[in-house]
Amino acid sequence: MKRPAFANWLSDTNDITQTFLSAGQISGLINMAGGLPDPSTWPVSDLSDLAAAAVAQHPHEALAYAPIEGLPVLRDLIAQRFSVHGMRLTRENVLITTGGMQALDLIGKVLLEPGSLIAAQSPAYLGALDAWRPRQPIYRPMRLEANDFDPVTALTGVQFAYTVPNFSNPSGRLVSLAERQALVEAAHVTGTWLVEDDPYGTLYYDSAPLPRMLTLSAQRDEGLYDGPVIYMGTLSKELAPGLRIGWVVAAPNMITTLVTAKQGSDMSTSGLSQRIAHDSFASGLTDHVLPNILSLYRARRDALCAAMKAHLDDLFDWQVPSGGMFVWATARDASMNTDHLLREALFQGVCITPSSVFDPEGQNRRSIRINFTLNDPDKLAEGIRRLTVAARATIAKPQ
Amino acid sequence: MKRPAFANWLSDTNDITQTFLSAGQISGLINMAGGLPDPSTWPVSDLSDLAAAAVAQHPHEALAYAPIEGLPVLRDLIAQRFSVHGMRLTRENVLITTGGMQALDLIGKVLLEPGSLIAAQSPAYLGALDAWRPRQPIYRPMRLEANDFDPVTALTGVQFAYTVPNFSNPSGRLVSLAERQALVEAAHVTGTWLVEDDPYGTLYYDSAPLPRMLTLSAQRDEGLYDGPVIYMGTLSKELAPGLRIGWVVAAPNMITTLVTAKQGSDMSTSGLSQRIAHDSFASGLTDHVLPNILSLYRARRDALCAAMKAHLDDLFDWQVPSGGMFVWATARDASMNTDHLLREALFQGVCITPSSVFDPEGQNRRSIRINFTLNDPDKLAEGIRRLTVAARATIAKPQ
Numbered sequence: 001m002k003r004p005a006f007a008n009w010l011s012d013t014n015d016i017t018q019t020f021l022s023a024g025q026i027s028g029l030i031n032m033a034g035g036l037p038d039p040s041t042w043p044v045s046d047l048s049d050l051a052a053a054a055v056a057q058h059p060h061e062a063l064a065y066a067p068i069e070g071l072p073v074l075r076d077l078i079a080q081r082f083s084v085h086g087m088r089l090t091r092e093n094v095l096i097t098t099g100g101m102q103a104l105d106l107i108g109k110v111l112l113e114p115g116s117l118i119a120a121q122s123p124a125y126l127g128a129l130d131a132w133r134p135r136q137p138i139y140r141p142m143r144l145e146a147n148d149f150d151p152v153t154a155l156t157g158v159q160f161a162y163t164v165p166n167f168s169n170p171s172g173r174l175v176s177l178a179e180r181q182a183l184v185e186a187a188h189v190t191g192t193w194l195v196e197d198d199p200y201g202t203l204y205y206d207s208a209p210l211p212r213m214l215t216l217s218a219q220r221d222e223g224l225y226d227g228p229v230i231y232m233g234t235l236s237k238e239l240a241p242g243l244r245i246g247w248v249v250a251a252p253n254m255i256t257t258l259v260t261a262k263q264g265s266d267m268s269t270s271g272l273s274q275r276i277a278h279d280s281f282a283s284g285l286t287d288h289v290l291p292n293i294l295s296l297y298r299a300r301r302d303a304l305c306a307a308m309k310a311h312l313d314d315l316f317d318w319q320v321p322s323g324g325m326f327v328w329a330t331a332r333d334a335s336m337n338t339d340h341l342l343r344e345a346l347f348q349g350v351c352i353t354p355s356s357v358f359d360p361e362g363q364n365r366r367s368i369r370i371n372f373t374l375n376d377p378d379k380l381a382e383g384i385r386r387l388t389v390a391a392r393a394t395i396a397k398p399q
Numbered sequence: 400m401k402r403p404a405f406a407n408w409l410s411d412t413n414d415i416t417q418t419f420l421s422a423g424q425i426s427g428l429i430n431m432a433g434g435l436p437d438p439s440t441w442p443v444s445d446l447s448d449l450a451a452a453a454v455a456q457h458p459h460e461a462l463a464y465a466p467i468e469g470l471p472v473l474r475d476l477i478a479q480r481f482s483v484h485g486m487r488l489t490r491e492n493v494l495i496t497t498g499g500m501q502a503l504d505l506i507g508k509v510l511l512e513p514g515s516l517i518a519a520q521s522p523a524y525l526g527a528l529d530a531w532r533p534r535q536p537i538y539r540p541m542r543l544e545a546n547d548f549d550p551v552t553a554l555t556g557v558q559f560a561y562t563v564p565n566f567s568n569p570s571g572r573l574v575s576l577a578e579r580q581a582l583v584e585a586a587h588v589t590g591t592w593l594v595e596d597d598p599y600g601t602l603y604y605d606s607a608p609l610p611r612m613l614t615l616s617a618q619r620d621e622g623l624y625d626g627p628v629i630y631m632g633t634l635s636k637e638l639a640p641g642l643r644i645g646w647v648v649a650a651p652n653m654i655t656t657l658v659t660a661k662q663g664s665d666m667s668t669s670g671l672s673q674r675i676a677h678d679s680f681a682s683g684l685t686d687h688v689l690p691n692i693l694s695l696y697r698a699r700r701d702a703l704c705a706a707m708k709a710h711l712d713d714l715f716d717w718q719v720p721s722g723g724m725f726v727w728a729t730a731r732d733a734s735m736n737t738d739h740l741l742r743e744a745l746f747q748g749v750c751i752t753p754s755s756v757f758d759p760e761g762q763n764r765r766s767i768r769i770n771f772t773l774n775d776p777d778k779l780a781e782g783i784r785r786l787t788v789a790a791r792a793t794i795a796k797p798q
Contacts, residue, residue, distance in 0.1 A: 002590055003627070004558045006509050006656055007534075036464070044458045051671065052451035059443045063639035065435070098497055098643075098665040105664050109533045110405050130663035134508045159403045191401055228402070240462035242670035244497075257405055264529035265504050266497040270669050271641035272450065 009133045026346060030383040033351040035169060035325050036374045041293045042240045046285050047276065054275035066271040069259045070096025070247075074278040078247050081281065082231070087218035092252040093225050095259060098269045100199055100234035100246040102262070104131035107195060107230060109261040110254075111159045112137045119154045119161040123328075123358035123367070125169045125197065128162060139360040144179050151186035160193035160230070161186075165213060167200040167324025170358050170369035174322055177210050184217045187228040193254070196231045200324040202238050202290060205298040207322060214249060226251045235277055237325075238293070239286050243273040297325070303377030304370065307384035315391050316368075330367040333395060337365045344390035344397075350383045408532045425745060429782040432750040434568060434724050435773045440692045441639045445684050446675065453674035461674050465667040468658045469495025469646075473677040477646050480680065481630070486617035491651040492624050494658060497668045499598055499633035499645035501661070503530035506594060506629060508660040509653075510558045511536045518553045518560040522727075522757035522766070524568045524596065527561060538759040543578050550585035559592035559629070560585075564612060566599040566723025569757045569768035573721055576609050583616045586627040592653070595630045599723040601637050601689060604697040606721060613648060625650045634676055636724075637692070638685050642672040696724070702776030703769065706783035714790050715767075729766040732794060736764045743789035743796075749782045 054062045061071055069075065075091035083089045097103045104127065112118075112135035120128070122141035142154050142161065155161050163183065165175035175183075187194040196213045217227035234246040248258060262268075280286045304327060305320050318329040331338065338354035345352055355367035370387075372380060453461045460470055468474065474490035482488045496502045503526065511517075511534035519527070521540035541553050541560065554560050562582065564574035574582075586593040595612045616626035633645040647657060661667075679685045703726060704719050715728040730737065737753035744751055754766035769786075771779060 004510065004591055007512055010509060010656060010659060039459060039463060042458060042462050044454060044462070047462065048451045048454035051454050052447045055443060055447035055450050059441060060438060061641075063441050063443070063446065063641040064438060065635075065640045098669075099667075101666040102664065110409060111403065113406055127663070127666070133663060134660070192403055236464075241464045242460075242462040244665060244667070244669045257409060260409060261533070264526070264532060265501065266643060266665065267500040267526070268498075268643070270497075270643045270672050272672065272675075273669050276671075 007134065009136055026349065028349055029346070030350045030375060030379055030386065032371050032375065032380070032383050032387075033353045033369075034374065035371055037237055037241065037293075038296060038373055041289060041296065043285060043289050047240065047280070050276050050279045050283075050285070051272070054272055054279065058275050061275050062272040064271060066096075066268040066274055068263050068268050069255065070094065070269065071271060071274045071278065074274050077278055077281050078233075078249065082212075082214065082233075082249050084215050086220045087215055087225055088223065089225050089249060093249050093255060095248040095250075095255050095262065096269050096274055097232075097246040097248060097262070098266055099236060099241070099244040100197070100232055101127055101131060102265065102269075103232040103246050103248045103258075104128050104197070106248075106258045106261045106265065107160070108132040108135045108137070109265070110257045111193065117158040119158040120360070121163045121168060121175075123170055123355060123364060124162065124360065125164055126357050128197070129358075129360055141360075144175060144183075145173070151182045152189055155183075155186045155190040155192050155194075157190075158192055160195050162195045162197065163213070164197045164199070166198055166209070167203060167321055167326070169199070169324070170326055170353065170355070171328040172319070172321035172324050172326045173328070174210070180210065180213050180216055184213050184229070187217065192228065194229045196229050198232060199234050199237050201233065203294065203297060203325065204323045205294060205301060224252065225249075230254060235280075235286075238290060239277070239280055243270075243276060245269065245273050245277040297373050300372045300375070300377060300380060301327075304372040304380045304384070307381040308370075311384050311388040312391070315388070315395075325371055325373045327370045327372065328367060329370065331391075334366065336391075336394065338368050339365055340397075341368065341391060341394045344393045345387055348386040348390045348393075350386040350390070352387060406533065408535055425748065427748055428745070429749045429774060429778050429785065431770050431774065431779070431782050431786075432752045432768075433773065434770055436636055436640065436692075437695060437772055440688060440695065442684060442688050446639065446679070449675050449678045449682075449684070450671070453671055453678065457674050461671040463670060465495075465670040465673055467662050467667050468654065469493065469668065470670060470673045470677065473673050476677055476680050477632075477648065481611075481613065481632075481648050483614050485619045486614055486624055487622065488624050488648060492648050492654060494647040494649075494654050494661070495668050495673055496631075496645040496647060496661070497665055498635060498640070498643040499596070499631055500526055500530060501664065501668075502631040502645050502647045502657075503527050503596070505647075505657045505660045505664065506559070507531040507534045507536075508664070509656045510592065516557040518557040519759070520562045520567060520574075522569055522754060522763060523561065523759065524563055525756050527596070528757075528759055540759075543574060543582075544572070550581045551588055554582075554585045554589040554591050554593075556589075557591055559594050561594045561596065562612070563596045563598075565597055565608070566602060566720055566725070568598070568723070569725055569752065569754070570727040571718070571720035571723050571725045572727070573609070579609065579612050579615055583612050583628070586616065591627065593628045595628050597631060598633050598636050600632065602693065602696060602724070603722045604693060604700060623651065624648075629653060634679075634685075637689060638676075638679055642669075642675060644668065644672050644676040696772050699771045699774070699776060699779060700726075703771040703779045703783070706780040707769075710783050710787040711790070714787070714794075724770055724772045726769045726771065727766060728769065730790075733765065735790075735793065737767050738764055739796075740767065740790060740793045743792045744786055747785040747789045747792075749785040749789065751786060
């Protein structure tokens with residue numbers, strides 16, 4: 001039976017996805033492709049207690065439909081947590097979302113029509129491309145590090161600019177203070193929205209965090225925040241992804257518009273998860289687990305980069321990231337096709353992510369993203385040994 | 400500062416929403432407008448224990464990113480629960496969603512382009528209209544009870560037909576077995592999808608449930624279900640809405656396409672909520688609480704209808720619903736505008752929902768939806784007394 005056609009955007013997919021799916025079948029595979037936290041960092045016993053208490057002590061918050069915009073206690077807490085001297089936030093600036101991904105989906109729903117322009121930091125987060133594909137936008141890539149990058153030109157005429165300033169996925173790059181200031185200034189000048197997607201904002205391994213563009217964009221002493229930045233945070237990296245808790249901090253009129261979109265998306269985020277998130281912050285649990293996460297991931301980053309230095313130095317260039325979850329490496333040989341490298345790597349028993357999936361046009365085939373948070377140092381070193389074999393085989397084999 | 404315009408669909412809203420929002424401010428208001436379960440039906444202590452155990456005993460399921468399509472144990476359980484003799488379902492037929500609302504959103508994403516046709520049972524569930532508004536479809540109303548209703552004509556050329564066969568929101572109407580069979584047959588003949596939205600499927604107060612269209616559409620002895628029905632269920636009415644657990648049962652190719660859309664919507668549904676849902680079903684808790692819910696809501700339906708009979712009989716026509724959460728009443732006076740009635744009702748301290756919000760064109764202004772699950776019999780009776788005063792005032796006052 002022939003049925004009605006699916007929507008057009010569904011045909012616009014990357015065929016590398018099938019390769020990833022088949023990777024799940026390989027036994028003994030070292031997975032350095034994902035962006036997963038290490039489960040050993042989760043405070044299981046504390047979260048079990050908080051889950052029980054959330055239902056028993058706050059049954060209406062945990063079990064009823066939550067307000068679309070989120071539980072007032074959690075919105076207040078987020079507002080307070082992101083307030084700094086000179087920038088006042090209240091719950092009117094905060095929307096709770098079902099993970100960080102939903103914030104991307106909602107932004108697409110309220111700001112994009114087919115053909116709308118997005119200025120996107122390049123290479124761009126795959127999940128954002130997925131979230132916006134149903135709205136069929138057009139991308140203007142921003143290479144913030146290029147000598148001739150002009151933020152005002154880049155932001156002119158776009159519905160919004162999309163950035164991951166802290167340890168961008170996939171590049172691992174930290175956007176400098178000067179670059180942040182220039183983007184914020186350009187957002188003010190052009191009158192467009194500036195999306196600051198910040199899942200890795202707490203994962204600084206070598207220095208104190210840089211100021212958020214949210215903070216930099218606040219007009220001092222002007223009352224409630226009403227600036228151009230749409231800030232997106234998540235509990236997935238600092239506590240646990242299974243709760244599916246994210247948040248947006250933005251101007252009140254953006255929040256109310258996102259609420260309209262969220263009503264028709266999932267009505268509200270789990271009240272149980274929201275109450276647990278609130279209590280994790282309020283009890284200090286979230287802040288308590290962070291130092292352990294940082295020291296674990298710092299050691300893994302160091303182990304990965306040491307193994308890369310020992311084995312891959314003649315094949316790839318990379319920068320040691322000062323935070324986040326990924327190293328981005330670019331082949332010295334311009335003819336390297338990392339889609340082909342992935343197939344060789346799977347054959348060797350290691351999985352990395354090729355750059356094509358982070359390019360809206362699928363053209364960039366010379367780089368790879370390597371995750372260092374999920375595996376211990378020995379596995380990371382073994383993964384790099386396997387990847388080196390695969391890289392030499394890819395170069396040796398004309399495709 | 401002028402910012403980029405919001406997407407077009409956001410301007411397409413009903414101004415009655417503001418009236419509802421202001422209703423929250425009225426003290427002593429009797430709210431018969433929503434579709435909320437009674438919190439006294441929630442097994443708080445059991446759910447607190449299940450929540451603690453979900454995290455402590457299944458930390459990876461509860462706290463990691465769940466598979467996009469849902470936890471395998473929960474998908475298996477839903478497949479088994481909805482299987483009947485002659486229709487085989489496996490986890491490939493099941494997607495777990497973030498509440499029933501997300502299933503509507505995902506169906507819109509995979510089946511609708513601007514201008515796509517939907518055949519929708521009329522009047523239609525407000526939430527479905529909200530979910531599909533960003534895709535800007537066109538509606539063909541189906542009045543299943545009309546003498547001249549022809550299912551094949553209605554379903555020809557549409558992307559899908561949308562129905563709530565069990566105690567439709569808002570009409571409370573039970574779609575008969577003959578009507579179900581005719582819709583299923585028409586879906587087979589026309590080759591289109593048939594959405595069976597079933598949030599109230601367990602809330603039968605007077606008789607045994609009629610067979611689902613999902614079941615009726617199965618081709619006997621043909622292996623895995625691959626029929627035209629997209630069935631949607633939810634835990635919100637039978638257990639608690641705050642968990643945000645819903646599910647889709649459909650042909651495997653529809654499930655995999657919905658999974659692509661879910662990936663970019665919220666990545667996955669809370670693993671904690673999914674594990675609790677599984678354990679609530681598997682332990683028998685969900686089935687255990689149902690008789691209490693049924694007897695509570697049956698008594699409230701009877702109390703509401705008795706009060707309506709005593710006070711509203713000369714002003715409105717209605718049918719006593721044999722299940723669900725709502726009574727749908729239509730004014731005898733064709734000049735009654737129930738948007739105006741809502742304003743008078745709020746002035747009297749009672750809130751109901753006017754029919755205009757359930758009509759994609761906003762034209763139907765003669766009916767109201769009255770909820771009976773949230774308030775006890777005394778409050779329901781007092782609410783009807785207030786509504787009667789409001790209705791007489793509306794008729795007496797030329798607008």
